[in-house]
Amino acid sequence: MDRQTISAIAHLDHPVAAPVSEPHLDRLLALSKLGTGARILDLGCGQAAWTLRALELFPGATADGVDVSSSALEAAARNAEGGGLADRIRLHEKPAAEFLAAEPYDLVLCVGSTHAFGGLTATMEGVRRFLRPGGLALIGEGFWEAPPAPSLLTLLDATPDEYADLPGTVARMEDAGFRVVYGHTSELAEWDEYEWSWTGSLTRWALDHPGPDGDAALAAALDHRDMWLNGYRGVLGFVTLLLRRTD
Incomplete structure (x- = not known):
């Protein structure tokens, strides 16, 4: 079973592919205060939970969603x-780093998908290219809430500088020509809800589909749960920042 299929199943009960609850998602989007005719771009949109909610909040907006997962799209x-939003969103199956746009956007989202550009710094550069002057970006990224132990870095196949701490993460985003105008640091309860949903959806699917695919799904769920409960819980944080392009 490929990674995209596992991810699609894992997010069945939590389509927001990040440890962010719906009330905080709404707050982050609402503060973008988009006007009529606003253009939205979601890079690594998955099932487009963020994008579709933005279109509900801003009836005069249109959007493009980009992702490599055909099942998610x-x-x-x-x-x-x-x-009732199909006429206001266009979906594109391609890598986010390869997407091209003829016109700039008013809001660009990249929440939990900075790996698509090879890291946060490259993501900020990519996002900035899509934005009109003074436009907004909504970026969600992990950060170290506590120094990671060497054993955790091995478990995550990560390096100590893969993430910064929270001040360092804010600095990395602002250094790319932005200023933070709002932010939300995910609470432990949001993380737990996300992880229990992720592993639980996969486990339920595995039990309902005995055989090689079910075995693969269950193994992915148990491996992920072990890495979370015995590894990064309370160490890896997640922050979503609303930023304005300053030049």
Whole structure:
């Protein structure tokens, strides 16, 4: 079973592919205060939970969603159709780093998808290229809440500088030509809800589909749960910042 399929199943009960609750998602989006005719771009949109909610909050906006997962984009299309939003969103199956746009955007999102550009610094440079002067970016990224032990770095296949601490993460984003105008640091309860949903959805699916695929799904769920509970819980944080392009 490939990674994209595992991710699609894991997010069945938590389509927001980040440890962010719906009230905080709404707050982050609402503070962008988009006007009529606003253009939104979501890089690594997954099932487009953020994008579709933005379109609900701002009836005069349109959006583009970009992702490499065909199953996630199919779910996004179904959700858009079900919510009466299909005529206001365009979905693109391609790597975020390869997406091209003819016009700039008013809001660019990249929440939990900075790996698509090879890291936070490259993501900020990529996002900035898509924004109109004075436009907004909504970026969600991990950070070290506590210094990671060498054993955790091995478990995550990460290096100590893979993430910064929270002040360092803010600095990395602002150094790319932005200023933070709002932010949300995910609470432990949000992390737990996200992780229990992720591992639980996969486990339930595995039990309902005995065989090689079920075995693979269960193994992925148990490995992930062990890495979370016995590894990064309370060490790896997540922050989502609303930023304004300053030049």
